[in-house]
Amino acid sequence: MTTHDDVSRFKTSGPWRELARAAADMVADAEQRAGAEMHPRLGGGTRLMLALEHRISDDIDLFIRDPQWIGYLTPRLNDRFESVIAGYEESATALKLRCSTGEIDFIVSMSLLGLPDEHAPAVPFALEPVDEVLAKKLFYRGWVLTPRDLFDWQAVDAYSPAGHVAKIMPGLLRRERLDALRDALQAMTTSRAAEAAWDAIRAPDKPALDVSIQWALEQTEHYARTHGHRAGPTATGRQDPGIEH
Numbered sequence: 001m002t003t004h005d006d007v008s009r010f011k012t013s014g015p016w017r018e019l020a021r022a023a024a025d026m027v028a029d030a031e032q033r034a035g036a037e038m039h040p041r042l043g044g045g046t047r048l049m050l051a052l053e054h055r056i057s058d059d060i061d062l063f064i065r066d067p068q069w070i071g072y073l074t075p076r077l078n079d080r081f082e083s084v085i086a087g088y089e090e091s092a093t094a095l096k097l098r099c100s101t102g103e104i105d106f107i108v109s110m111s112l113l114g115l116p117d118e119h120a121p122a123v124p125f126a127l128e129p130v131d132e133v134l135a136k137k138l139f140y141r142g143w144v145l146t147p148r149d150l151f152d153w154q155a156v157d158a159y160s161p162a163g164h165v166a167k168i169m170p171g172l173l174r175r176e177r178l179d180a181l182r183d184a185l186q187a188m189t190t191s192r193a194a195e196a197a198w199d200a201i202r203a204p205d206k207p208a209l210d211v212s213i214q215w216a217l218e219q220t221e222h223y224a225r226t227h228g229h230r231a232g233p234t235a236t237g238r239q240d241p242g243i244e245h
Helices: 004-013 016-034 044-052 069-073 130-144 147-159 164-168 175-188 192-200 209-226
Strands: 041-043 060-064 087-090 094-099 102-108
Touching: 004 044, 016 060, 016 069, 016 102, 041 044, 041 130, 044 060, 044 130, 044 147, 069 094, 069 102, 130 147, 130 164, 130 175, 147 164, 147 175, 147 192, 147 209, 164 209, 175 209, 192 209
Parallel strands: 060 102
Antiparallel strands: 041 060, 087 094, 094 102
């Protein structure tokens, strides 16, 4: 069983820090060759772990603004880091690098909330605000929401001031996205893979999956009422999230 001390130790000295150093070296190499600055921002589950200490997260998700950086980073065109990369997946807007201790994802994505960057000691990248991390998960990935995304959603809601998340999300999640989010949650209720993924989350405070799904469905209804519409029977307007992060 994962304890709060386990998460705290992992946050301080887990292998994600080795990944972060490798990613920083890759960024520095790309910037040197491009003669420009990339300004990547750390998001995803590891960024939330730094703020919330809610679960253990292994991977590095770096958000960048310009897709041209993918060409400087991909092992297809750059063999400088082949000793630390075991494999990769590439698209026009995302690059996943598999390493021995985890994965490094470079994802092209603009800010949704326009909040200022944050910073933490001994982290070589600017940090996305917690609200921005959740906004990206629900806006871009709601139709393929994962159990980890659901767990993170609850953690952010609990961490934020009372009612804060419920105030900012309805403006982003219009009907088609709420429909897609609801469909993804409903699919989890009968998915053995979702159960296994939920059980694999390393966290000290983890409610039952069905309880969390019901909580999230209630949130989607609240978001819908806030904007004067209810979730419909089907999901449309889905956006390709690129490589999963």
